[in-house]
Amino acid sequence: MKKIINDPNQVVQDMVDGLVAAFPETLKQVPDTFVVARADSAVTGKVALVSGGGSGHEPAHAGYIGKGMLDAAVCGEVFTSPTPDQVFEAIKAVDSGEGVFLVIKNYTGDVLNFEMAAELAEAEGIKVANVIVNDDVAVEDSSFTTGRRGIAGTVFVHKIAGAKAEVGGTLDEVKGVAEKVVANVRSMGMALTPCTVPAAGEPSFTLAENEMEIGMGIHGEPGINRGSIASADEIADTLMGKILEDYDFSGEVAVLVNGLGSTPEMELYILNKKVQDILADRGIKVYKTFVGEYMTSLEMAGCSVSLLKLDDELKELLNAESLAPAFRM
Amino acid sequence: MELHARDMVNWFELANEKIKQNKSYLTSLDQPIGDGDHGINMARGYQEAVNRLLAKEYSEPSEVLKDASMALLSKVGGASGPLYGTAFLKMAMAVKGKDYLDLESLSVGVKAALDGLKQRGKSETGEKTMIDVWSPVATYFSNPSSFHSNGLVETARTAMEKTKDTMATKGRASYFKEKSIGHIDPGSASSCYIFEALAEVIGEKE
Numbered sequence: 178m179k180k181i182i183n184d185p186n187q188v189v190q191d192m193v194d195g196l197v198a199a200f201p202e203t204l205k206q207v208p209d210t211f212v213v214a215r216a217d218s219a220v221t222g223k224v225a226l227v228s229g230g231g232s233g234h235e236p237a238h239a240g241y242i243g244k245g246m247l248d249a250a251v252c253g254e255v256f257t258s259p260t261p262d263q264v265f266e267a268i269k270a271v272d273s274g275e276g277v278f279l280v281i282k283n284y285t286g287d288v289l290n291f292e293m294a295a296e297l298a299e300a301e302g303i304k305v306a307n308v309i310v311n312d313d314v315a316v317e318d319s320s321f322t323t324g325r326r327g328i329a330g331t332v333f334v335h336k337i338a339g340a341k342a343e344v345g346g347t348l349d350e351v352k353g354v355a356e357k358v359v360a361n362v363r364s365m366g367m368a369l370t371p372c373t374v375p376a377a378g379e380p381s382f383t384l385a386e387n388e389m390e391i392g393m394g395i396h397g398e399p400g401i402n403r404g405s406i407a408s409a410d411e412i413a414d415t416l417m418g419k420i421l422e423d424y425d426f427s428g429e430v431a432v433l434v435n436g437l438g439s440t441p442e443m444e445l446y447i448l449n450k451k452v453q454d455i456l457a458d459r460g461i462k463v464y465k466t467f468v469g470e471y472m473t474s475l476e477m478a479g480c481s482v483s484l485l486k487l488d489d490e491l492k493e494l495l496n497a498e499s500l501a502p503a504f505r506m
Numbered sequence: 507m508e509l510h511a512r513d514m515v516n517w518f519e520l521a522n523e524k525i526k527q528n529k530s531y532l533t534s535l536d537q538p539i540g541d542g543d544h545g546i547n548m549a550r551g552y553q554e555a556v557n558r559l560l561a562k563e564y565s566e567p568s569e570v571l572k573d574a575s576m577a578l579l580s581k582v583g584g585a586s587g588p589l590y591g592t593a594f595l596k597m598a599m600a601v602k603g604k605d606y607l608d609l610e611s612l613s614v615g616v617k618a619a620l621d622g623l624k625q626r627g628k629s630e631t632g633e634k635t636m637i638d639v640w641s642p643v644a645t646y647f648s649n650p651s652s653f654h655s656n657g658l659v660e661t662a663r664t665a666m667e668k669t670k671d672t673m674a675t676k677g678r679a680s681y682f683k684e685k686s687i688g689h690i691d692p693g694s695a696s697s698c699y700i701f702e703a704l705a706e707v708i709g710e711k712e
């Protein structure tokens with residue numbers, strides 16, 4: 178393992194310290210927790226947004242804290258969901274009395290820990306609501322099982338629900354628009370190399386030099402299939418094929434081409450070229466494109482593509498101002 | 507057979523020992539069908555539970571269970587943190603006010619924990635989760651006249667082994683669908699250690 182760290186068991190602590198030190202005027206750490214919050218929280222008169230999950234997906238989620246997006250993010254251990262007491266601290270730190278909205282990615286751990294925190298908050302009289310993001314089309318959509326994972330599409334939920342809260346949306350309205358994003362967003366990823374959780378010291382799986390895995394999750398969970406490495410155009414075809422087959426995107430969309438940690442932007446742009454061509458061929462209009470690292474998986478090489486189908490409301494909220502360091506608009 | 511507060515503390519100490527000894531094994535079970543953190547999560551949480559329990563004096567079993575539950579909730583993380591936290595909290599609530607636990611009150615406690623797990627995990631037996639161990643164990647407890655600590659160990663081990671044959675429909679392992687068959691569920695293995703530890707505590711009193 179070759180990493181710029183001090184102690185594999187202290188990485189979350191050290192990262193949070195360094196992050197807050199980088200943005201002292203906009204971020205603060207809730208004392209004795211791994212909760213990062215807007216420096217000016219609780220923001221009076223505004224519904225607050227809390228997200229979080231395992232660490233290792235930076236800039237998700239703490240990079241999305243700022244005016245127009247999240248009020249707080251809870252940083253769990255690497256790839257492990259944060260505990261209810263930590264989420265509860267986040268809720269308490271940002272609640273202004275208007276209620277707190279939780280953005281949860283659909284992993285059993287995240288769902289259970291956030292739900293328990295919500296129960297603790299409700300017991301103290303804090304209004305809470307949530308949305309569960311499940312955009313990964315690589316996993317079968319089923320109500321009998323755990324169902325689809327939440328991946329990079331979550332960033333659109335943060336952006337749009339955050340904008341809604343910023344313009345004075347009520348807790349119900351924020352929930353409404355967040356659910357609309359979840360209903361209209363789909364993603365799929367692929368990986369070229371694994372990643373190493375610092376405390377584990379070894380990669381969680383292996384991929385041969387000439388192999389890639391399609392449909393890989395952001396913690397190295399398995400994909401749909403493992404095959405020989407293909408060209409950027411073929412990869413775009415595969416990911417887009419699955420996404421477009423899953424949902425009717427005719428109309429206008431936002432595109433998010435996301436790097437998983439060690440994929441050069443050059444490669445992301447090469448992939449994006451084909452993504453745009455595929456959309457043009459289908460007559461789908463692209464309203465806005467984002468290319469870069471939005472939800473990573475430590476140093477994994479690979480990418481994901483997300484599409485969000487837009488209407489006027491979503492367009493306006495997507496375009497609204499955001500001062501979050503990782504999503505300035 | 508009477509389990510007092512100090513026996514309950516002893517239960518968590520023994521469970522902690524077993525989890526610590528089998529930390530890498532638990533993690534290795536979580537690697538093929540999960541994210542390889544179960545042993546790390548459980549070891550972190552049980553150590554914290556034992557630290558907290560040893561730092562305090564207890565007069566009631568339910569107080570021990572409640573503090574253990576809170577420690578697990580705040581230290582395990584992942585899916586198993588809230589699940590074990592809920593299980594022991596429900597158990598604590600079900601036996602609240604008792605000076606000691608006999609087989610009957612243990613049975614009530616284990617049943618309450620099982621119901622808590624099902625509710626929290628929105629799952630049933632047969633989904634390849636720790637519920638597959640807790641459920642037959644609760645049934646085994648429900649007949650105190652034929653109860654023996656060896657039988658408890660056997661029930662838990664058999665149930666844990668059986669998770670090998672089932673396909674996961676809940677938790678991370680569900681992403682693997684059919685490929686989850688042939689692997690023991692990590693949460694069932696850790697639950698098995700917990701009941702082996704309980705059997706040891708009960709066994710000393712039989």
Ligand SMILES: Nc1ncnc2c1ncn2[C@@H]1O[C@H](COP(=O)(O)OP(=O)(O)OP(=O)(O)O)[C@@H](O)[C@H]1O
Binds near residue numbers: 257258286636
């Ligand atoms: N819905 C559920 N109901 C009951 N038990 C469950 C459920 N989901 C998972 N489990 C149990 O939890 C165990 C996994 O716990 P673990 O601590 O590894 O959490 P995790 O799924 O890796 O969490 P995270 O995704 O946050 O890392 C499984 O082996 C299973 O026994």
Ligand SMILES: [Mg+2]
Binds near residue numbers: 540541544584678
């Ligand atoms: Mg796990």
